[in-house]
Amino acid sequence: MNNALIIGQYVPGESLVHRLDPRTKITVIFFFVFIVFLANSVISYSVLIAFALTSMFTTRIPIRYILKGLMPVWFLIIFTFILHLIVTNKGTVLIDILGFSIYSGGVIQGFAISIRFFLLILITSLLTLTTTPIEITDAIEDMLDPLKKIRFPVHELALMMSISLRFIPTLMQETDKISKAQASRGVDFRTGPLKERVKAVVPLLVPLFVSAFKRAEELAMAMEARGYQGGEGRTKLRELKLGKRDLIVFILFMIITAALFLTRNY
């Protein structure tokens, strides 16, 4: 059920990437998305690839697991590549198939775009692979802090995010449990005509909603019982702290950005 796509899946670890401050990771990735578009020469692409691969190896997560998890995205990458092959008509004609001419410009363009695409997805999935959802939420709350000046409900937003993230695994377990219970009572979720399969979802959804509402009520009551009244004056259990390694990563990232500016073609 949940092993097809690994985006959003956290793999616990002790690597350098795991221990970086989540704000550092988010900032670096935010800028990485921009500098990917700076690359336009072989060397500048190599710099980007080197950066992404080094980050990937540093996480110590099995490479096969990461690549397999990106499987559904491979399809998009290949699709993009083929689209560029067909549409672009720059450079010299390489071959003619069925009235389509494939140009050398198309091959280069296709490669370039696919690599960009791949790097973007790889780097962003490294964020969720090495950072717990709670850390990400904390980082977002902290980074959106200035918006409090214009009365934007940053704390409430972060709380909503962390509660929903917290309950995703719980709901998944619940779904699994109820679907197994109903399967034991003869419901078939996998085979049969579409109409039957849609009907089979009712015995799953009703109990799921009932328990989700019950859980929400219980949580609200537990929070009130412990005196929760919003973000005002509240201290944090997990304080985010920038360390030496965050500084090093920032400097490294700036060097890479500078290298990109130097190696790209103008």
Next chain:
Amino acid sequence: MDITFNNVSYIYQKNTPFAHKAIANLSFYIPSGTFTAVIGHTGSGKSTLIQHLNGLVRPSEGEVMIGNYRLTRDEKPDNMRMLRNRVGVVFQYPEHQLFEETVKKDIAFGPKNFNVSQDDIENRVREITSQVGLPEELLGRSPFDLSGGQMRRVAIAGVLAAKPDVLVLDEPTAGLDPRGQHEMMDMFTDMHKQQGLTTILVTHSMEDAVKYADHVIILNEGAKYMEGRPEEVLTQREALHHVQLDVPEMVQFINAFSEKFGQKIPYHRQSEAELASEIRQVLKGAGKDE
């Protein structure tokens, strides 16, 4: 139906960093018509074992035989629905699976899926309702309006209405008050005897195991730790302590008694009243000696 596990292993999320062995090389045989208790600490693989019994999961290695239905890694029976009809599973907190508008419809849901005729379903619903001790006027009510204990009974009735040959019970009394626990276990024993069911009770209550089961399997970290008759297995204090389990209260009492009075009373699953008269006998005998 006879149940056989042959070197069964089950691995969750195989080929990922989360891979984890829930059952390791497990073999046992449960003859038809017996009452077996499966005991183990949290995370000992009890729930995974249950899911093999009606084909919700298939073993990663080894073979499971339920009557003539064979389950292996690559093989499943053609008629899975039939297997699920014959093996009824009451999961933990079964009241969470209720969903219909009325109690009656919810009890009828299983039989309907197993293609039981409408007339037959009507009869079964009535019969089962009285068996599980639900008043008939509740049949038209919404299951969500009932008390927790009643909801549990409705859910159990929903499983029993399919008339299974094998009944699997996963902590059926968890969260009930002491009286409700008694009533429920007595109900299951009656049904076990009257209908010749093969019953498998998953529990961590040593009291229930020793009281109702005639065969005990103790699991530890997915492997079989001990197996045998309850009075043999559940009296081995050292071995049970080793896997965070304790002997039943009755055995604890007899041990303490023996230590204090220097008189050994054998444990043979006697009732409290029987034990009391045995103690009287022993003490009388000791009095005469002096």
